[in-house]
Amino acid sequence: MAALMTQFHVSPSGDDSAPGTEEHPFATLPRAQRAARESVGAVLVHLRAGTHVLTEPWELTAEDSGRDGARVIYQAYGYGTDAAEQVVISGGTEITGWREHEGRWVAEVGALDTRQLSVDGQRAERAGIDGLPDGTTRTETGYRTTSLAPQQWQAPASVEFVYRGIYPWTEARCGVAAVTHTGEHTEITMAQPAFDQAKALYNYEFEYQRLTGPALPTRVENDPSFLTTPGTFALTRSHPDHHVLHYLPRSGEHPSHTRVVAPALETLLRVTAARDISFRGLIFADATWLRPNRSQGFLHYHGSGYYEGGDIYTEVLIEGRQWLTVPTETATIPACLTLEHTAGITFEGCRFTRLGGTALGATAGVGLTVRGCDFDTLAASAITLTGDRDAVLEDNLIQHIGLDYAGSPGISLLGTAGCTVAHNQVTDVPHCGIVAGPGTGTVLSNNHTDRTMGVLADGGGLYIAGPQGDSFDNGALVRGNVIDNTRTPYNFGLYTDYGAAWVQVQDNVVGQADNSAVLHVGPPLDHVVFRGNYWNSDPVGSDAVPAGVTYENNTTLTDTDELEAASSAIRARAGLLRTQEPAIG
Incomplete structure (x- = not known):
């Protein structure tokens, strides 16, 4: 006789004091999680339609594991049938209180910090311009130009420089600290330690072409003065805890009926030392990654790796003709869903979208399965495995990724054993x-x-x-x-x-x-x-x-x-x- 499966239901319109039945569901995932912990044998948690908003990361540990060979399953209600409901697990905050100013929308957002924005479910791009004015030169602390244009930037300390192709495989980001007028010049002072570290990191000679530190940026982003294209935004952080969001709407958008969501959490789901848990038919959305906003910037080197400081050495490719400087160690762009030391975790038929880092990252686990999932509209990679064993990544659709960190691969394996990547697009x-x-x-x-x-x-x-x-x-x-x-x-x-x-x-x-x-x-x-x-x-x-x-x-x-x-x-x-x-x- 088959063992009985304990079932619970959770709905955005539910009540955590309810029994968690289909007629009287819980309201939150943590409440459903506690009920699953207290159960014996297999557990199935049905998530009902709507957006389940997280105000802090959803944490699963060894206590949440399946027991005695049974699994704990979190799935969209009706998963696997034509009546499957659409369930979104979101780390986003809806932006309200807009005021209209000179064709833009402006909202006070307090301490909210983010690098992404979605408008009616569609990604909005950060406002930017292509490079700096002609005649700009690099200095020890930043850049000097005869142009007055940078003096028109409304929030210089929120501006970020992008260096695409600083190495052919590399795209870096460094923040601006200040813009000042000195005599006939405009001085752009870059944030530290990022700029000095960039000068130490990015040096090469390729067939007698030399680079000594970052040249001119290829793009300049995140100032309200750059808002010329509908569907773009800027977030100014000139005053601590008093940030301001600026958005230039597309045709037909209006604050009364347009839903704007800013990712607020950096981590949606963290699973640590747990085993035998499945996620089915869920949409994971709306998370960010804030480190590039800080004074350390984002000093990308290769793939999902970036420089956090430490030793740099010179790699000689052809004596006297080709060499470059290389970091001894790199960090990895973090994932919005992280698995650490897990076993038998399964994602099936899920979607990962509008995420500001890598979507799914697993470290030192065994037996991960990711099957039939969709990954799209991601700032970095879809899946990164580090030190995992016996993972199966199969039948997944990955598209439109690396939107903010262009070195990011779709799927990345490092130090893995016995892993299979098959039938992915x-x-x-x-x-x-x-x-x-x-x-x-x-x-x-x-x-x-x-x-x-x-x-x-x-x-x-x-x-x-x-x-x-x-x-x-x-x-x-x-x-x-x-x-x-x-x-x-x-x-x-x-x-x-x-x-x-x-x-x-x-x-x-x-x-x-x-x-x-x-x-x-x-x-x-x-x-x-x-x-x-x-x-x-x-x-x-x-x-x-x-x-x-x-x-x-x-x-x-x-x-x-x-x-x-x-x-x-x-x-x-x-x-x-x-x-x-x-x-x-």
Whole structure:
């Protein structure tokens, strides 16, 4: 006889003093969580339609684990049926009290700090301009210009400079401290320690082109004077605890009927040392990440990594011709949903949207499953795994990510063991689609990446770097993937880089890439096999295959129609399972 499942209901219109039944639901997730803790056996918590607003992170610990082999499940009411309800778990604050001024909306928001905004569920962009006026030069403390334009900035200490492509794969952000008028010049003083750290971090020589610290910014953001495009906003923080939000509305928007939400929380969900918990059919939305607002800025280096201070060393690529400075250690952009030391956690059919950091991050866990989920409108990555074992990321749609931190890959694995990334669709990302750093037993299979490398350079649709094991038995298997439209000039559709070792690259397809793959990298590839792949161009170095590479039975077809026809069987099996026709017989 099957064990009974205890069920509870929670609704935004409920009452925490109620019994949590379908007729009399709880009002909050923490109340439902306490009821689940007090139950025996399997527990199913139904979340009813509407927005469940969090005023602090939802915390799950070992006490919230499934017990005796049973699971605790949090799911949208009706999940898996046509009657499934739409449930949003939000860390946002609705902005009210607008006043209209010269065509803009202005609201006093107290101590609220945020870097994102949504208007009727649509992302609003931070107001900005392209670069600084002509004739601007860098100084020890910032920049000097003869232009008076920066003196018109209404809140200089809220302004942020963006440095896109400071290294080809890097986009940094530093705040302004002050703007002053000195004689015939305008002096822009940058916030510290970010600016001095940026000068120490970003230095290189590439083929006799030198960079010594940050040059001019490519974009300047977050001042009310930049509000010229409808659907943009600025948040001024000139007075502590008296911040002001400015918004230039789109046609048809009005404070009486337009819902504006500012992400207030940095973390929506934190699961620590818990096991056997499932989340089904939920929408996680409206969180931010505030560190770049601070005086340390955001000194991005590569992927999801950024510099927090510490030692910097010089990496010599070609003696006397190519070198660059590199941080000894980097931190990782945090996730709005974090898992630490967990086991058997499952996300199924969920959506992650309007999040100001990485959506989902897991560290040192085992048995994570993320299946059939959608990730979109994210400031950073969709999924980042660090030190996880035996995770399965399958049938997920990832698109429009890295919107604020352009180096962010769709999926990133670092130091993982036995993880499988299969049948995912990664589309419209500014840098790499899927990244596997050093690890063991990684399987990347039947994924489809399209329109990757849209902003920064030196990456690929699939990017594999460093040792992947110590034999082919526990190395990486990269098989059956389709990589289309890697777009910036300096990239490789399928990129094995930086001493990748023990990697089998089999039966993949690279189409419409400037460079399909590369065999010569530094440090060199070792025990890397390319077999049975289809390319739109010969990999760089395939005319002189290096000693650590096996290159055999690959096919190059420069005609797009011929390439697609020859690789049609691989293409048919790649990408989302939920959109594929079922097999016959």
